[in-house]
Amino acid sequence: MVVTKSEMVAAIRKVASVIPKSSTIDALMGALVKDGYLIATNTEISVQVKLEAGAGEKFILPTKALDMICKLPDGDIRIDVDDKDVITISAGRIKNKIQTVPANQFAYDDIRDIGDERVVIDADKLVYALSHVAFAADSKAQKIQMQGVYMQGDADKITMAALDGHKIARMTIPSKGVAGMKIIVPKQACEKLAALELRGDVELSYDQYAAVFKDEGCIVHTRLIGGVYFDYEKMFIDSQIRTSLYRRDFSEALLRANTCINSEKSKVPVVIDITGHEMEVSIVNITSDYHEVVQLSSDVAQPIRIGFNPKLIYDSLKFFSDEEVTVGLTSPKYPMFLSEENTDMQVIILPVAIQTN
DSSP: OEEEHHHHHHHHHHHGGGSOSSOSOGGGSEEEEETTEEEEEOSSEEEEEEOGGGTTOEEEEEHHHHHHHHHSOSSEEEEEEOTTOEEEEEETTEEEEEEOOOGGGOOOOOOOOOSSEEEEEEHHHHHHHHHHHGGGSOTTOSSGGGGEEEEEEOSSEEEEEEEOSSEEEEEEEEOBOOTTOEEEEEHHHHHHHHHSOOOSEEEEEEOSSEEEEEOSSEEEEEEOOOSOOOOGGGGOOOOSEEEEEEHHHHHHHHHHHHTTOSOTTOOOOEEEEEEEEEEEEEEEOSSOEEEEEEEEEEEEEEEEEEEEOHHHHHHHHTTOOSSEEEEEEOOTTSOEEEEOSSSOOEEEEOOBOOOOO
């Protein structure tokens, strides 16, 4: 097989993150070249990327070979494999031989559409939504449903939601699909999809166990998380207090307040006081007495004092894109609602109990 370094490296970068660092199956410790594709899997997620130069080929490139290819000079690379599964990689005056394993030991080399349903989603909108919602899932949560992004399909839209018990993120994008779709895609798979530079239309097929996302150059197969998702919609209620402020001002105030927290295990919250057209961000503990005033874009008729983990709000604000964000509040026992004008991105942050004067 003769391939340009640029084509090979582009394919390697798309599959590399799913190659396991250790496995009882040696064949999975690399990527399979097969019939014009480069394929890698960790048994949970499989990624198949188009590799035109690999048409008619079938062999496994172990991790060491993939690393070598990425370090070669630009230009053509020749890859040969003999009947003893020894790979020879040549580039100009460079030649290196690496032992591999038989290609037939790679048992995840055929990614096909599954189920009877098909959903078509614009790639840019899918990637945008996944990259802005998946952060709210927790891949280590004890409740397995919290480890993924919930996708609920209607005839012309998909609503995505993720939560971890402290925050909820939700976004809706248009689609051509099947009403009634309810699947939970693992956070790792969502992050992989968001990083793959998908293009054009993405076709989604699924059954109760797995889903396949496919565009013109890439196919991703992922297991699904079972069970019924949480009734998160009941948390999205109309806020009695609504205002807006510059996202950057709010983020920087929270970042400075967070530096006053003694440790990650500290339970001392940041206190937010809203009165008139001002929001005061403060934190008081044994080492700090921090106060900062952030200007609001509109007055609030009703003052409110409420506590939060500042990191939760700060991390959530990073996934908004507008200069201004809308803040909605109701009472010290109800969550904060964050939204913006140019997208339907919505995040809920649960409050922390504080002492009231």
